[in-house]
Amino acid sequence: MILLSVIVPAYNNENDISIILDAFSKQTLDADQVEYIIVNNNSKDNTKGVVNEYAKNLPITVRCVDENNIQSSYAARNAGIRAAQGNILLFTDSDCVPEPEWAARMLDAFDRPEIGIVGGAIQASHGDSLVERFSSEANVLSQEHSLKNPYLPFFQTANVAYRREAFQKAGLFRSRLKTGGDADMCWRVQKSTDFELRYCAEAKVLHRHRTTLAGLNEQFSRYGRSSVYLNRLYGTEIQPEPRTQYFIRKGVSWAFLHLPITLAKRLAGQATNIDLFREPLRLYIRWCRKTGISSAETAGLPKELDIEYLG
Structure with a gap:
């Protein structure tokens, strides 16, 4: 029985999507209890074909669904939510590598019905470039930062899980947003339901930081836009x-x-x-x-x- 659905938006990832698929195949959670959904977000390359072909040789359930109408990771996540079978919906990004106990620990964290959102740790994977090492030192994407937000705490979608009921009560991600949707979703659940948040530091994903100045520019200008939205x-x-x-x-x-x-x-x-x-x-x-x-x-x-x- 599927208890957990893992959802990953993907855009032009044909060269590296196999990394996260391999990480999924190493998860300790019983393969009968989890499905992995890759959402192809209007990729211009062969991301979908690579996922479908690679998944044939993996001992897990992998499905690739499409979101070709709206170019947004939040729209892609919504497509994954609609396709999901599990009651717990776990999100990460295509540039992350979950540790083997990740899925099991995130699922176990929903040990009370009051828990509606669980966030896990986001740590830097080891990189050689100057930009990667700088981002690692600066704790870019650390959940500890977002948990201290003065308005309300929130978790970043690189490592967060929601009960299905949270989306039924608070709505889905805003599909047209390009940034800021992580906080918006988490805040709407807190403001419109009685669900509690929990941080599970033991459930870790390794995040591959940007390797170039152009990548840093895209990332931090997006953070600036998010604050305005x-x-x-x-x-x-x-x-x-x-x-x-x-x-x-x-x-x-x-x-x-x-x-x-x-x-x-x-x-x-x-x-x-x-x-x-x-x-x-x-x-x-x-x-x-x-x-x-x-x-x-x-x-x-x-x-x-x-x-x-x-x-």
């Missing part, structure tokens, strides 16, 4: 970023004061590349977030944010 929806505070002059002043200070000292230490083996570039990378992600805020304030909320309900 949530402000428009809930009245939450937008943490402002400094004026442009601040970034110029800090950049010049780093180049003429910090860089020469740290470079000398690096040549002497007393500092790392992260020590060398930590400050400009911190400035860079703040600048990216600033541009995201600016673009969202100009464009406003996406249209058609009506909430659909699961029957």
Whole structure:
């Protein structure tokens, strides 16, 4: 009997979707109790074909469904929810690698009917690039940050599970949102139901951080847009970023004061590349977030944010 449905949105993942499928095949949860649903979100490559072919040789139930109408990970998750058989719906992302006990521990965490949402830990996988190591040090995507949100705690969809009943009562993800839907969904459940949240630190996924500056830009500008969307929806505070002059002043200070000292230490083996570039990378992600805020304030909320309900 299927108790748990694992749902993963996928877009143009033909080259790496096998990584998470392999991780699913190593889960300790009884294979008869879980299904794995990959949602092909209008991929331009052969993601769907790769999933279907690769799954033939795995000892687990893998299904690939399509969401080709709306290009959004939240729309893809909704398609997965509608296709799911389990009463517990567990989400992760295609760039994550769950540990073997992950699914079992997330399912076990729903040990009381009052528990409606369970979040697991998101840890960095080991990466070699400077950008990956910086993101790991900065605890990017850490659930601990989102749990401390001053409005209401929330879990990121890289590692979160909901009872099916939560979607029946609070509605599905807003399909047209491109960012901020993690918080929006979690907050709607808290505001419209009596369900409780639980954090299960033992249920871990490893997240592959962005490897390039362009990837960091996309990620943190999205965070900036998210803060504006949530402000428009809930009245939450937008943490402002400094004026442009601040970034110029800090950049010049780093180049003429910090860089020469740290470079000398690096040549002497007393500092790392992260020590060398930590400050400009911190400035860079703040600048990216600033541009995201600016673009969202100009464009406003996406249209058609009506909430659909699961029957």
